[in-house]
Structures are given as C-alpha cells and as structure tokens.
Amino acid sequence: MQKLTNQDTGFFGEYGGTYSPEALMPILEELRVAFRSAEADPDFMRGFSDVMRDWGGRPTPLYHAENLSREYGASIYLKREDLMHGGAHKTNNAVGQVLLAKRMGKTRIIAETGAGQHGVATAMACAKFNMPCTVYMGAVDVARQAPNVERMKLLGAEVVAVESGGKTLKDAINDAMRDWIASCDTTHYVIGTVAGPHPFPTMVKFFQEIIGREAREQCLSQIGRLPDYALACVGGGSNAIGLFSGFINDSSVKLIGVEPAGHGLETDKHGAVLCKGTVAVLHGMKTLGLQDEDGQIFETHSISAGLDYPLIGPEHAYLRDSGRASYVAVTDDDAVRAFHILSKHEGIIPALESSHAISYALKLAQEKPGSTILVNLSGRGDKDLAHVRSYVEEHNVTI
Numbered sequence: 505m506q507k508l509t510n511q512d513t514g515f516f517g518e519y520g521g522t523y524s525p526e527a528l529m530p531i532l533e534e535l536r537v538a539f540r541s542a543e544a545d546p547d548f549m550r551g552f553s554d555v556m557r558d559w560g561g562r563p564t565p566l567y568h569a570e571n572l573s574r575e576y577g578a579s580i581y582l583k584r585e586d587l588m589h590g591g592a593h594k595t596n597n598a599v600g601q602v603l604l605a606k607r608m609g610k611t612r613i614i615a616e617t618g619a620g621q622h623g624v625a626t627a628m629a630c631a632k633f634n635m636p637c638t639v640y641m642g643a644v645d646v647a648r649q650a651p652n653v654e655r656m657k658l659l660g661a662e663v664v665a666v667e668s669g670g671k672t673l674k675d676a677i678n679d680a681m682r683d684w685i686a687s688c689d690t691t692h693y694v695i696g697t698v699a700g701p702h703p704f705p706t707m708v709k710f711f712q713e714i715i716g717r718e719a720r721e722q723c724l725s726q727i728g729r730l731p732d733y734a735l736a737c738v739g740g741g742s743n744a745i746g747l748f749s750g751f752i753n754d755s756s757v758k759l760i761g762v763e764p765a766g767h768g769l770e771t772d773k774h775g776a777v778l779c780k781g782t783v784a785v786l787h788g789m790k791t792l793g794l795q796d797e798d799g800q801i802f803e804t805h806s807i808s809a810g811l812d813y814p815l816i817g818p819e820h821a822y823l824r825d826s827g828r829a830s831y832v833a834v835t836d837d838d839a840v841r842a843f844h845i846l847s848k849h850e851g852i853i854p855a856l857e858s859s860h861a862i863s864y865a866l867k868l869a870q871e872k873p874g875s876t877i878l879v880n881l882s883g884r885g886d887k888d889l890a891h892v893r894s895y896v897e898e899h900n901v902t903i
C-alpha cells in the first residue's frame with residue numbers, strides 16, 4: 505500500500521487535518537485533487553512564475569542592512585517582500601489561488617479580511633484575472649480600515665460589511681464560509697494564511713515557498729553562505745512558513761517565528777499563540793489557539809492588525825513541538841521602536857507586522873555578535889503611519 509503523505513491527509517503530526525462541515529467535504533477534496541495536479545503541471549507553474557515576475561515584481565531582493573549591521577554587531581539581511589506588488593507577501597498566495605480557481609473552472613472568488621490587506625491582495629488578483637470578487641469584512645473593520653475598503657472597491661471587488669456578532673474578522677469568516685457552502689460549485693474561497701482545513705495550509709505554503717527558495721539562493725550567491733538565523737513575524741504564519749521552507753533541511757539554520765505579545769507577555773493573555781496557546785479545533789483544523797477554560801477563543805489585540813489572529817497555522821504548532829523552529833514574542837512598544845529604527849537607519853519603513861521580526865533581530869544581533877541574521881521583511885509600512893503616530897502619543901513610547 506502506498507504511504508499516505510501530508511498531501512493526502514493534511515496532518516502535521518497531530519495538527520492540521522480536515523474538521524469541516526460535511527457539506528464542505530466534497531469541495532475540499534475537489535480542491536485537494538486540483539491543487540495536486542496543478543503543482544505538478546509545468547504549464548501552470550510557468551504561468552504562476554511569469555505573473556509573479558512581470559506583474560508581481562519577483563524576485564524580490566535580498567538586502568544587506570549595512571547600517572544596522574554596523575550598529576548592532578551582526579550581519580543583518582532583509583528579504584524584501586515589502587517591494588512586492590501590493591506591498592506585502594500576501595500577493596503570492598492570492599495570485600496562486602485565483603489561478604488555481606480559474607484552472608478548476610470556477611467563475612467567482614470570495615475572501616474574508618480583517619485589516620483589509622488580504623482583501624486587497626485578492627481583489628488585485630481578481631482584477632488581473634477577470635474574476636468577480638466578493639470580500640466579507642466585519643462592519644467594525646470596514647469603518648476602521650476605510651482606505652483598504654476604498655482600494656478593494658477601486659479594484660472592482662464587492663465589499664460586504666458583516667453586521668452579525670462582534671462585526672469583526674470572526675464574523676466575516678462565518679459569513680464567507682456560509683457563502684461558500686451555498687456556492688462552491690462556481691466559487692473558490694481564497695483563505696489568506698496557512699490555516700483552515702486541508703488543503704489550505706499546504707496550498708498556501710506552496711505559493712509562499714517562493715520566498716524561501718529565492719532567499720536561500722540569494723544568500724548563497726550574495727553572502728556565500730547560509731544564515732545562522734532565519735526570522736519572520738507570525739500571524740497565521742504564511743510569510744514565516746514561506747521563508748522557513750527554504751531552510752528547513754539546513755539544520756545549521758535556526759528558524760525563529762516572532763509573535764505579537766501585545767502590551768506584554770505577563771499582563772496580556774491575548775497575544776503569542778505559540779507561546780501560550782492550547783490545542784483547539786476550529787476553522788476546520790486542529791491547532792493551537794488562545795482560549796479560556798470553556799474553549800471560547802479570545803479576541804486578540806496586537807498593535808498590528810495583520811498579526812491579530814487567535815489561532816496559528818498547524819504546521820507551526822508541529823515545528824514548535826518538534827523543536828525545528830522556536831517562537832518568541834515581541835511587545836507593541838518594541839515593535840514600534842523597531843519601526844522607527846529601520847526607517848531612520850536604512851530608509852525603509854517596515855510594516856508593523858514585520859517590525860516585530862526586526863525588533864527581535866536587533867536583540868539577537870546583540871546577543872550573538874558576528875552572526876548572520878536573515879529577516880523576512882514581509883511588508884511595507886506606509887499603511888501604518890497614522891496608527892503608529894497616535895500609538896506613540898497615547899502610550900508615551902520613548903523611541
């Protein structure tokens with residue numbers, strides 16, 4: 505009998521799998537089979553690569569942050585996903601899934617979004633590939649994230665403001681799921697991170713592996729060696745898994761995921777899923793989540809909306825348990841400091857999400873002088889300017 509692989513079961517150790525309503529099982533199986541055939545098809549992969557290059561701006565550069573390196577005592581390199589079209593790594597996944605949906609004969613795309621970044625990436629890909637696009641977004645988020653709502657509409661997407669429950673991401677996910685169950689014959693649901701039922705964690709990782717593949721080649725050709733550390737911020741975990749995948753077989757490269765600690769690890773039980781989460785079955789998968797004794801999932805509150813997800817991609821839970829990757833947490837204040845430091849020292853304004861990884865890299869550089877540290881700069885920070893300014897004033901952060 506043939507050995508079952510992750511491609512068949514979607515399990516990473518005990519995590520992952522498919523814990524979905526019966527009505528979704530056939531469509532998830534259809535998706536799994538279609539994805540498997542697409543990834544093995546050179547024509548599909550060539551199409552993906554061509555769009556990534558000409559429309560998406562890949563490969564993104566590997567940049568030696570010389571000023572920071574001098575100041576902090578280690579060689580710090582940034583993988584510049586902030587330079588990707590759309591300003592973050594999310595474009596890789598959105599394009600991959602919309603291409604796959606087209607190949608499957610689907611005629612409509614839906615997505616859900618919290619801060620709006622994934623909604624914008626999906627709307628961009630749908631405009632490019634002439635697919636009607638509906639994005640579910642909690643009404644509270646619609647009000648908070650007006651510029652992204654405007655972008656999505658400009659790109660031709662319909663934005664549905666969800667009025668149920670707390671009117672945020674959780675409620676948007678419920679409505680998107682309900683839509684999908686009713687419309688899956690014609691519609692593909694683009695999930696934005698390495699979470700959800702199989703095959704999503706495996707498929708989203710596949711489209712983000714391009715980050716790690718490029719970074720590894722660039723390290724060898726530009727530095728002449730592999731890094732000692734590879735760091736990335738972790739929300740659901742897609743930019744981190746994309747970077748880690750390039751180095752997973754290089755045991756000398758330590759993989760570190762950086763989670764949001766909110767106000768601080770001791771006082772805030774809402775951040776850092778991998779540091780403090782317990783096993784949960786939710787959103788179609790078995791993974792770690794932040795929950796109370798009754799299994800109620802907490803609302804998270806990190807300074808960066810893009811890291812505000814109370815669950816974690818199942819593969820990260822597995823990598824943590826196996827010891828192949830380790831996970832740390834950085835507070836809001838420290839992320840805001842790193843946001844300023846990278847801007848001032850290198851002329852690069854990082855996304856607040858990415859600033860968590862930058863912050864930990866600076867700490868690590870001082871602890872391990874002379875080491876080579878690779879950081880995934882997952883996105884650019886122009887979107888965060890107003891938010892950072894008011895945070896600094898409100899919390900009296902010393903920069």
Ligand SMILES: *Cc1c(COP(=O)(O)O)cnc(C)c1O
Nearest residue numbers: 739740741742743810857882883
């Ligand atoms: C959405 C986002 C993240 C978090 O998502 P992951 O799936 O954990 O990568 C990180 N950085 C940026 C810039 C983002 O937009």
